[in-house]
Amino acid sequence: MDTEVLVAGFLAASVRVATPLLLAATGETITERSGVINLGLEGMMLAGALAATLGATAWGPWSGVTCAIGAGMLLAAVFALLAVGARADQIITGTAITLAAVGLTGTIYRQAYGAGGAGLSIPTLTSIAIPGLSQIPVLGPALFDQPAPTYLALLAMPLVWWVLFRTRLGLALRATGEGAVMARAAGVRTNLIRTGATVIGGGFAGLAGASLVLAQVGSFAEGMTAGRGYVAIAIVVLGRWHPGGIALGALLFGVATALQFLLQTLGLDTPYQLFLMLPYLLTLLALAGAVGRVRAPADLGR
């Protein structure tokens, strides 16, 4: 077998799997930098996935993307109302939001498509090859011949970095996350910032759900996010709350998943489940400080 084709395919698969994770993790980075940990991310991705399916079926794939972002933001607004507005415990509120999203999406999906679910085909986002760049051997197809969400994720990364670390808004946001009381004393409207950061994070999670349906899987299934929202939270930790770091973290999870596919395709009798554990264990190691120093925003979760 041609090794170069195999490696290029493997890398392309890794990036495809990593895209929704990167999108969700980018949003969660903004949210967590403001001091809010959003465990409802899983539910927001799921809501985004269903909204993308319904929107794309009715009006085409890009409407699906818009609906998904809207659904994620709406659910995040509910979360913010409870966790920021009423100061309910963030962890438990997030768990409840995810639970509600699982119930709602399952019910709406069955109502819309019947008990069988139907292997319906929906209009998807196809790959867009960037002229020139996609011709680069091995790396080209992986990075420059992907559906639009991958490019959105790659563009969002420097943009989020710039806003967080080079603007007054970013400074106020980080100050809110490090010490809300002090930030408030300095004139920052902390509750507004936290609410905004949460809703934007929810929009990213919705987009991630859309990417999962429209650019990766091609159809909706109940509970299809299968823990990816929680994985995104792990990636934020692994990437040390930094846009560049989380890109590497997302890629790591993508590689682990793609490796599992590859091993199964090659028919090798390896316990692929053990590969799936690796990124989680690595994240734990990162938390323990073994992979460089990790420090969470001081007011995270408070």
Add this chain to the structure above:
Amino acid sequence: MRAIGWAVAAVALGLAVLFVGLEAAGFDAVAGLGALWMGAFGSWDAFTSSTLVRAVPLILIGLGISVAFRGGALNIGAEGQFYAGAIAATWAGLHLAGQPGPVAVGALLLAAAVAGLCWVALPVWLKLRFGVIEVISTLLLNFVALSLVSFMVQGPLQERSRIYPQSEAIAEAARLPMLTGSRLHAGLVLALAGGLVLWFLFARTLWGFRLRAVGMGPRAAEVSGRIDSQRVSAMALLISGAIAGVAGGVEVSGVSYALFQNLSPGYGFTGIAVALLGGLHPIGVVIAGILFGALEAGAGAMQREAGIPAVAVYVVEAVVIIVALLATVPRGGWISLRAVVRKRIAPGKAAG
């Protein structure tokens, strides 16, 4: 009494949301809720074979989580600890043929408890040694546990014929005895006894007092009570993991008799709702566990009889969690719900 009022309000609101939502979505909500009731409480068999069988793991996990939450430790990893217990219980159950029943069941449950304890020991160690918050570490280990189960049922623990991803059935001796003519097993007795023991520990022992002191305010407990709050929190997490592990063992020993993927329909997460609705009080947790068992049992009937997706009850669970949570929120957000409620309902206590 106030706590009970909130709990009743939470459940009522949850069911009301379900009713309105189903009507809005075009389902026959009356038939749906009727089927839910019949599936959960409609007959003695429905109550014992469906409701109580599902209530047992929920009560056990809810009790475990309430120990952790009381000690100020947020254990989100009960799902993983449940599976760790289930794996160990299956392994033990396969090797216990020929032993007398009580010995076999005891050994199986001990294995499950130890496994659950070990599964949470890593987050505890990471917390004590490196200050890693347990929310993230316990959550991450859920996914490791899921992969481990998947590995086990396709690897070391797979049935001899190697067709399905599941284990062989455990030895007869290691199975929990049945209580009535139904599918209800002795795990219920264990869950109720666990509730009583915890009630005694919480209400009548120094340990229970320390646990609460640490949960209420670790700094205050350290300064004024000379309590080692780190240690108390760590103990609470370990105990909560062991109890969740036992829940996994009981499920294998009393219901499934074998290990397979999706053994738990999210009991570890529903257990959080059970603990909160029960107000972290053991008796409350038992009642909340039965209630949620009824919801899950009724959900199946609702799907069969009225064509309403069973997952719809998750919305009820979510509303219950949120209302139970809002009953205990601190002040300081832009909506001070608690202050509003206090002013309206009990103006005299507004200052407290």
